[in-house]
Amino acid sequence: MQAAVYHGQHDVRVQEWPDPPAPAALEVQLEVLRASICGTDVDEFTSGPHLIPLTAPHPASGHVGPLVLGHEMVGRVVAVGARVTEFAAGDVVVPGSGVSCGTCRWCRSGRTNLCATYYTVGLHVDGGLAERVNVPARISRSVGNCPPDVAIMAQPLAVALHAVRGAGAERGARIAVIGLGGIGSLAVAACTARGIDTVGVDVSPARLEAAARSGATVLVNASRQDAAAAIRQATGGDGADIVIETSGTPRGLATAMNAVSRGGHIRLVGLHRDPSPLDLTRLVLDEIRISTSKVHICDQDLPEALALLADHPDIATAAVDSVIGLADIVPGGLARMAAGTAAGKVVIKP
Incomplete structure (x- = not known):
């Protein structure tokens, strides 16, 4: 064969x-x-x-x-x-x-x-x-x-559903999805099917368009604007309650850290190959939770x-x-x- x-x-x-x-x-x-x-x-x-x-x-x-x-x-x-x-x-x-x-x-x-x-x-x-x-x-x-x-x-889609479920995503939550490849776009679709609005972040106009078709309500081109600032603006200044990070890049993780709200939740889905330093002090002081999804x-x-x-x-x-x-x-x-x-x-x- x-x-x-x-x-x-x-x-x-x-x-x-x-x-x-x-x-x-x-x-x-x-x-x-x-x-x-x-x-x-x-x-x-x-x-x-x-x-x-x-x-x-x-x-x-x-x-x-x-x-x-x-x-x-x-x-x-x-x-x-x-x-x-x-x-x-x-x-x-x-x-x-x-x-x-x-x-x-x-x-x-x-x-x-x-x-x-x-x-x-x-x-x-x-x-x-x-x-x-x-x-x-x-x-x-x-x-x-x-x-x-x-x-x-x-x-x-099952992978995306596992990530969304583990993030505790519910209607009314302010959610950002960073990285809009296959899993990220499907995570947007999973949230849309639950009636949850999402901010979609990527550097590719083509992937941003795909996320729009999947239901993303706000699109952020991270190659042209400060993605964390754009997420905060879209969420009334507080930041996202949940950030689903699927890009697996240090830049994506940094955006997640800067865009998540106090008491928020970062859900890591992408595989990070590069060293990714975290601001552990902020994680503690703002009670930010990090979880992973396999x-x-x-x-x-x-x-x-x-x-x-x-x-x-x-x-x-x-x-x-x-x-x-x-x-x-x-x-x-x-x-x-x-x-x-x-x-x-x-x-x-x-």
Whole structure:
């Protein structure tokens, strides 16, 4: 089969790759209908490997070496493992991205995203930027009435929902979202669906336009104005009650620190690779809370994402920049997203 295989920094090759084996007892094999590129994939492409185990086996998955990218996908079931009863050939499903054990203390408490042996499809084992992929049945959910072009946003929307829920976002809260890539734009959409107004911040006019389509009520171009000052102006001078930071940049974190209100909450979603000094004195004196958000909890966030998309398919429409073929993944996908010229998610049609 054809697959997009990660070999190292700036080295993703669309090449012939072995078909996945027959699914194990609790797995399903999917014919991939749609896949999409995540900011994490772009990060691995531009400056990695950070998460991909190229030179040493991953402690949970055991994989080592080049692998097929892709943890956001929709697929049609073509084969099921011997112990799978919830799906049959022909079903269309969305898998979650993370694989958890189900038995460790974090899994037993419902925090499967913190599993002691957690690993991610498309980062630690072969993923969905290919014609076929094997995934655990227990992290997969039926798309219901969502067509593939809508359901492809379910996994990244689940990530955004997890971030918004953990921030305690409620109607009436003053919320700023810094970084309006795929997850940031979907965080705006998640807030909009809850009736919550948002201030969207980015340096890309294209991403700002995408956030406007997702429902952002105030747009701030951080390349042209003081973003923190603009957020404070938009929130009556007090600052945002909640700042969701998805850019993963020191500048984004500095903006969050300067824009959050007294007693406010900063929710970190983007992965910060660079040292990011914090004004700990202000955090203490103003009782500012910082929390972090890691991917999603499959049982909670993925069904909610699918339900939200079923009711609001325009969320997917607003979030997608383009649909391309697998052969075009580097110039039309990874490179464009790395350059900041993609206005939203780039979807692959294998």
